[in-house]
Each structure stands twice: as structure tokens, then as C-alpha cells.
Amino acid sequence: MSSFSRCAACKYLRRKCPQDCILAPYFPSSNPQRFVCVHKIFGASNVTKMLQQVPGHLRAEAAECISYEAIARVQDPVYGCVGIITQLQQQISQIHSEIMKTKGEMIAHHCAHSQHHPPPQPQGDPSWSISLHQQQQDYSQSDEHLLRKY
Amino acid sequence: MSSFSRCAACKYLRRKCPQDCILAPYFPSSNPQRFVCVHKIFGASNVTKMLQQVPGHLRAEAAECISYEAIARVQDPVYGCVGIITQLQQQISQIHSEIMKTKGEMIAHHCAHSQHHPPPQPQGDPSWSISLHQQQQDYSQSDEHLLRKY
Numbered sequence: 001m002s003s004f005s006r007c008a009a010c011k012y013l014r015r016k017c018p019q020d021c022i023l024a025p026y027f028p029s030s031n032p033q034r035f036v037c038v039h040k041i042f043g044a045s046n047v048t049k050m051l052q053q054v055p056g057h058l059r060a061e062a063a064e065c066i067s068y069e070a071i072a073r074v075q076d077p078v079y080g081c082v083g084i085i086t087q088l089q090q091q092i093s094q095i096h097s098e099i100m101k102t103k104g105e106m107i108a109h110h111c112a113h114s115q116h117h118p119p120p121q122p123q124g125d126p127s128w129s130i131s132l133h134q135q136q137q138d139y140s141q142s143d144e145h146l147l148r149k150y
Numbered sequence: 151m152s153s154f155s156r157c158a159a160c161k162y163l164r165r166k167c168p169q170d171c172i173l174a175p176y177f178p179s180s181n182p183q184r185f186v187c188v189h190k191i192f193g194a195s196n197v198t199k200m201l202q203q204v205p206g207h208l209r210a211e212a213a214e215c216i217s218y219e220a221i222a223r224v225q226d227p228v229y230g231c232v233g234i235i236t237q238l239q240q241q242i243s244q245i246h247s248e249i250m251k252t253k254g255e256m257i258a259h260h261c262a263h264s265q266h267h268p269p270p271q272p273q274g275d276p277s278w279s280i281s282l283h284q285q286q287q288d289y290s291q292s293d294e295h296l297l298r299k300y
Contacts, residue, residue, distance in 0.1 A: 041200070043193050050191070050227065058228045065232035069219060077200065078208045081231040082215035088238035095245055106256075 008035040013044055022051050026063030034067050041070040158185040163194055172201050176213030184217050191220040 007024035010017035012035055017024060023044070027035040038047055047066060054062045073080035157174035160167035162185055167174060173194070177185040188197055197216060204212045223230035 041196065042191065043196055046191065046193055046196075050223070054227050062228045065229050068232050069223075069230060073200070073219075077204055078212045079215050080219060081235065082218050084235055085231065085238065088235065088242065092238065092241060092245070095242070095249075099245075099249070 005029065008032045009039070009044060012036065012039060022048055022059075026051070026060060026067075034071075037070040037074045038067055041073050042066065155179065158182045159189070159194060162186065162189060172198055172209075176201070176210060176217075184221075187220040187224045188217055191223050192216065 006017035006029060007021055008027040008029050008031060009023040010021060011029055012032065023035075027038070042050070047063075050066060051059050051062060069081050072084060076083050079086070156167035156179060157171055158177040158179050158181060159173040160171060161179055162182065173185075177188070192200070197213075200216060201209050201212060219231050222234060226233050229236070
């Protein structure tokens with residue numbers, strides 16, 4: 001890339017943008033603010049290293065995720081991306097509570113009807129209840145795994 | 151903190167640990183690996199700046215979240231924390247689909263029964279259905295908001 005069409009990173013860092021600039025494909029000059037956030041949070045050197053260690057075909061996705069994390073931390077300097085994770089976990093927990101409540105109401109409804117009619121066929125837990133329980137375990141375990149190692 | 155009990159950050163950076171070291175309370179020498187991850191992803195200078203810009207009473211939480219993000223990126227160099235966010239969003243979407251399916255089965259069950267018995271009282275959408283819909287909108291909107299600005 002010539003010095004006349006430097007990428008957002010090279011422009012911000014006031015340097016020439018080489019032909020093989022690793023940042024250029026992911027930080028075009030059309031979106032300078034994106035690199036400002038990434039530079040503020042990670043630093044150009046760290047971002048370059050992070051992209052270098054990822055296979056070429058996955059770099060675009062890595063750059064996208066790095067930018068997302070940087071923007072989240074600029075917008076929320078205390079919690080960053082972890083604030084979004086916590087919010088989603090709370091949503092799942094809340095949905096789980098509401099499903100359990102609804103399940104209780106359904107059982108009560110069945111019991112009330114079964115006093116007048118034959119009992120329903122045994123069905124075990126509804127499929128969504130089992131898979132939700134499994135999902136809850138999945139994400140809890142992945143978090144525990146993440147924290148246990150460090 | 152004396153040079154004999156340097157924090158993990160100062161020990162790693164081979165420097166004296168001053169009395170007022172901003173990193174010391176959050177990166178104790180007992181957990182050196184945590185600082186190694188944070189240093190690799192953000193760099194000591196950026197972490198120091200990020201903690202400085204957060205009020206004192208929120209620094210412990212900020213350091214916790216910064217460490218969580220760094221560990222997630224070390225473990226998953228392409229997606230990092232965003233991989234966890236995507237996974238949780240997929241879980242919510244899957245639960246939503248399963249709830250819709252169960253709701254359809256409940257309606258079919260009611261319809262089958264109502265051929266022999268009086269129809270149930272009109273109830274509108276169950277509360278969990280409404281709040282789930284609201285939650286889905288909430289997190290979709292927050293993501294859009296995040297991406298729209300940059």
C-alpha cells in the first residue's frame with residue numbers, strides 16, 4: 001500500500017504503510033476510529049503480534065473480535081466484554097427460572113385435570129428442560145475451566 | 151511493597167515494586183501466570199493506564215475483567231471473549247426456538263382437549279414468552295449499538 005493510501009493504523013502511527021502491512025486489510029483508512037480504540041486498549045505492537053500468530057484465513061475474524069473487545073472496553077472501562085458476558089449469563093439464568101416456574105404451573109394444571117380425566121402418558125422431562133439444563137452446565141463448566149487454570 | 155515482596159507484575163518486569171504500585175493489589179506474586187497473560191495481550195503500560203482511568207473502588211473488578219479477557223484470548227487467539235459471547239447468544243437463540251416449539255405443542259394439546267371440554271380462559275402470551283422476546287431484543291440492540299458507532 002503506497003504512502004498515499006495508508007491504512008488507518010499506519011496513518012495514525014504516522015508511518016509508511018508497506019505493501020505487506022499486516023494491519024492494512026483489517027483497518028482500512030475509511031474507519032479510523034476502529035484502530036484508535038484497538039490501539040488504545042491493546043497497542044499496535046500487541047495487535048500485530050496477535051494477528052501474526054493466527055493463520056491467515058482466520059485473521060479477518062480475529063481482527064473483528066479484537067476490535068469488538070476494544071470498543072466494548074472503551075465504552076465500559078470497568079467491565080468491557082465481560083459485562084456483556086455477565087448480562088447474557090443473567091438472561092439465561094432468568095429464562096431458566098421462568099421455564100421452571102412455567103413447568104410448575106403446567107404440572108399443577110395437569111394434576112388438576114387428572115382428578116377428572118385419565119392421567120397423561122408418562123413423558124419424563126420435556127426435551128427443552130433437559131437441553132437447557134445441559135446448556136447451563138456447559139457454560140458454567142467452560143467458565144470454571146477458564147478460571148481454574150489461572 | 152519492598153523489593154523482597156514484589157508483585158507479579160514488577161517481578162515479571164524485573165523492576166522495583168513501589169509502595170504505591172497500582173498493579174500490586176490485583177496481581178499478587180502468588181499468581182504470576184495471570185499477569186503473564188495480561189501482559190501478553192494488553193501490555194503492562196496499557197493495563198496501568200486502564201486501571202488509572204477507573205475509580206479506585208472499581209479497580210479490583212476492572213482488573214478481574216481485564217484478566218478474564220486476556221486469559222480468554224490466550225486460550226482462543228482468534229475469538230477470545232467474543233467466542234464466549236457468541237456461544238451464549240447461540241444458547242439463548244436455541245432456548246428460544248425450543249420454547250417456541252414447546253409452546254406450539256401446548257397449543258396443540260389445548261386444541262385437542264377443547265374438542266371435548268370447554269376452551270381454557272384466554273391468557274395471552276405466557277409471561278416467559280414476552281420477557282424472552284424482550285431479552286432477545288435487549289441483547290440484539292446492545293450489540294447493534296456497539297457496532298454501529300465504530
